[in-house]
Amino acid sequence: MAPEASGSGVGPSVGRSRRVPQTKYQKKLAAFLGKDADSIRADDALTTVDVPRQFLKDVYMVGQVPLTALRADPRISYALYVPEAHYDPDASPAGRKPLPLLVDVHGSTRVFTSVYTTLKTFAQEPAHPCAVLAPLFPAGMEGPHDVDSYKVLRSPTSRSDLALLAVLEEVAHRWPGIDTDRVYMTGFSGGGQFALRFLYLYPERLAAVSVGAPGRVTQLDDALAWPRGVADVAQLFDGVEVRRESIAKVPIQLVVGGDDTKTHGSPGFWEWLAEMKKEKKKGTGGEGGGGTDLPPMEKGRLETLKELQVAWKADGIEARLDVVPGVAHNVAGVRETVLDFMRPLIRGDH
Template identity: 35%
Template structure:
């Protein structure tokens, strides 16, 4: 959005840096983390119009802008703000790349960091997002389904893309493969009634079958009993995750994308269709496609 003739400094700042694809903004609650936004013009020009929020979470490569830009058109035509967080590698000085995927890393609770970003982004434009949507692919898919377990009351819909490891709703295994000690780890249990109210989508490429990166040897720091129990590859593991959610009464829309390997760009159109159907109130029957 370009500044208009006669705009003052505040309006020019808003037009150049806080409309459309924004600059990168540090999280006030913890400046080790940051986020970028897509803010539709309607957020400023039509303040009384309902505005939705979609959080788009990066994978291990941290391609933050890609995850925002993939949904900018969706945001424009559906009056939806896009928030793409950045959870850098090694925020505790140890080059750890997977902390955000499992919600807890030392003193950091990544779910609380994201909730702070959502609150701050709302404050920036004078809105409050009591419920919002979340998408994540690969490492972001890890984050998304575990965030769902923690905060189903804050979510309208989620889309879980090809996570390498999954947390099953299985009370015979400890966190993270299962949820037996969930309340000990997080201080509260899972609200299964709230979970059943969230619209859940899963997507994975039909050719996403490599397992070298997602098989946990017993000497891995992330290995615990059950780490590989959900299946050999991402297709197997996502299928098993869907089964455990459906057993708990959660409706799941599941797309297996033909001709696509482990590539977020291949699933984006299916994810966009799902969220569009959510906002338009026209979801087809859930199930595997």
């Protein structure tokens, strides 16, 4: 039986009503996966309002929260850090302002441990405390060699966009003292690709975004199919439209190392990869594609982001480009530049 809620930290309070959990995106994801959307529920999970304040650490709901499976799609999980000293479990209007949420999206190698190190330290800084969320989209979801599917937001058996939105619904319900309506998103390399495409589809959910060194980008080109362009976005993503005026309202950082000028793999590698994919499609009757195939990487990430900034400007979208001298393709090398961009925004200096 769940403990009664406590808002004071002295003992349980009686009669505290629970908010009805939002499950819109969890149900959408379940339906995409062929599950019974009506079976999705969240009201059986403890929230920080249910647990006396002094026991929140004992049930792992503040500090480092254990890696948690997404209920609508347990292949996907998330790590969460909630700074105990700055978190108010009271969701009532009398409570403190909800903590901002920083969402950090991993790259192709799935190293997401910054939530346990540098981002944990950042979250505890008194001038701009925040919670940190690190989703984990495992490799191999679309077959043994799949490392890219999460980057394009949609693949034959997954919707990483809906998965993240479903995670935010879970966090909103269980941690009502965290603001999940508009989040601060960072992503580097493959995570930068995810962040860029998420910005195109859901700008209203972003308080700010840092797009770090993506190897391949999606252009705001209505003549090119996804993920090269945005021609068929509404068809692929349940009627979602790309709204340039909404994208332009989001504070955007493009960040890359000054020495990040090489492509991943040689031209010969990309030729071999294209041939292998072609043969695989023959063997499966042409399955795949449908907005899931990334183009070859033809230029370095520094050049790619410079060109993207110029193209966006023509669409009325201003983005700050930070080039970190002496750094190649290294997330640690640009981390402080990313956090310097986020600090004043999370603090509210805008």
